[in-house]
Amino acid sequence: MVGTSVLRSVAAFAARLSPLKSGNTAANLLTRAIPRTDKVVVRWGHGKRLFVIKPSDYYDRRFLRLLQFYILLTGVPVAIVVTGVNIFIGEAELAEIPEGYEPEHWEYYKHPITRWITRNIYDSPVKDYEKMMAAIQIEKEKADMRLTQLEVRRHMRQQGDGPWFQVPTLNKELIDNSPKSSPDH
Amino acid sequence: MPADYDKGAYPEPPRQTPVVDKQTALPNPALILSKLFYYSVDLPVTTFRDAVDSIRAKNKIVYYHQKFRRVPDLTECKEGDYPCYYEAEMQWRRDYKVDQEIVKVIQERLRACQQREGHSYQQNCAKEIQQFNEVTKNFQSRYGDLGAYASARKCLMKQKERMMAAQAQNA
Numbered sequence: 537m538v539g540t541s542v543l544r545s546v547a548a549f550a551a552r553l554s555p556l557k558s559g560n561t562a563a564n565l566l567t568r569a570i571p572r573t574d575k576v577v578v579r580w581g582h583g584k585r586l587f588v589i590k591p592s593d594y595y596d597r598r599f600l601r602l603l604q605f606y607i608l609l610t611g612v613p614v615a616i617v618v619t620g621v622n623i624f625i626g627e628a629e630l631a632e633i634p635e636g637y638e639p640e641h642w643e644y645y646k647h648p649i650t651r652w653i654t655r656n657i658y659d660s661p662v663k664d665y666e667k668m669m670a671a672i673q674i675e676k677e678k679a680d681m682r683l684t685q686l687e688v689r690r691h692m693r694q695q696g697d698g699p700w701f702q703v704p705t706l707n708k709e710l711i712d713n714s715p716k717s718s719p720d721h
Numbered sequence: 722m723p724a725d726y727d728k729g730a731y732p733e734p735p736r737q738t739p740v741v742d743k744q745t746a747l748p749n750p751a752l753i754l755s756k757l758f759y760y761s762v763d764l765p766v767t768t769f770r771d772a773v774d775s776i777r778a779k780n781k782i783v784y785y786h787q788k789f790r791r792v793p794d795l796t797e798c799k800e801g802d803y804p805c806y807y808e809a810e811m812q813w814r815r816d817y818k819v820d821q822e823i824v825k826v827i828q829e830r831l832r833a834c835q836q837r838e839g840h841s842y843q844q845n846c847a848k849e850i851q852q853f854n855e856v857t858k859n860f861q862s863r864y865g866d867l868g869a870y871a872s873a874r875k876c877l878m879k880q881k882e883r884m885m886a887a888q889a890q891n892a
Contacts, residue, residue: 626777628784644787651782665811669804676803 621648731833789815795873806873813873820860827856 625648633639641660642651654660659667692698743749792812798805831853834846843850862883867875 623773624776625780625782626773628782631783631785633785633788639785639787643783644785646784648782651784669807672803672807676801 618649730830732837734837795877810873813876817864817871820864824856824860827853 627648628646628651640655641662642655645651645654688698689700692700789812792808793805795806795809795813798809827849831846831849834849835842838845863879864871864876865879867879
């Protein structure tokens with residue numbers, strides 16, 4: 537099978553398997569390998585048949601193929617899920633809040649996927665509000681403490697009778713007063 | 722199907738379907754086209770919608786409009802009480818959104834009225850025009866040039882300026 541393409545070698549193998557079928561004789565296979573180019577009927581229509589020499593577009597086509605693949609890899613499941621949700625569950629309808637009923641925080645949204653997200657992934661808006669208020673309270677207390685600390689510093693520096701701004705000096709008991717005890721030594 | 726719109730705010734014009742007085746034997750092209758549209762577009766779309774609705778009818782879900790409690794205003798907060806400031810700010814933001822939607826509804830009514838009346842809108846829609854002018858003037862005076870970083874404090878300061886101007890004018 538020297539000098540034959542893959543298809544031709546497959547055809548030869550098939551001929552080996554069923555040698556009695558018409559069109560599978562060795563003469564047919566060999567003649568298939570050597571077509572006469574001058575006697576062959578070539579239908580090209582009008583215009584000259586050209587061998588166009590252009591740079592390889594393999595890399596461009598490979599990029600586009602891979603782009604398509606990776607986009608569709610997640611795009612198709614997402615599209616199926618969203619279409620399924622819209623057809624089988626559908627958007628919510630507006631209703632009046634029944635008496636004495638406190639709706640859950642996710643019952644305030646229309647689309648079922650938004651409801652799912654706010655129910656399972658996000659915290660409720662009440663919790664977010666409380667978190668924000670807690671943060672504000674902590675910052676307020678920090679700011680108040682800083683202001684009082686500055687006030688206390690000012691007082692301690694001025695009055696001098698507090699525990700801050702004490703400069704350590706020598707112990708008075710270490711002073712030897714014996715040369716100073718008698719006036720004319 | 723979703724609930725119908727408010728028929729009082731958007732009154733339907735009286736029907737002007739003429740009496741059929743066919744005087745020729747030729748077919749009416751308008752009738753042909755309307756039948757064509759009905760069978761090619763209207764019927765398939767309606768059947769699809771009915772099919773989807775029948776599937777959806779088994780899993781009906783509802784949603785509600787949230788009602789927020791009123792909290793003390795910015796004027797009723799003690800100075801330095803930042804959580805109170807935050808609550809007042811959030812309430813003001815919600816009220817701002819509500820007012821924006823109110824203005825949009827009034828605009829929509831005026832637009833619908835103009836579309837209905839055609840060239841005689843200036844005299845027939847006088848009520849809508851007067852309502853629109855009043856609502857937009859009030860909105861402008863309250864939330865007018867606050868900008869993108871509008872806050873409850875800035876709005877309060879604007880109100881103070883308005884009151885000062887009114888007092889200066891009265892005096």
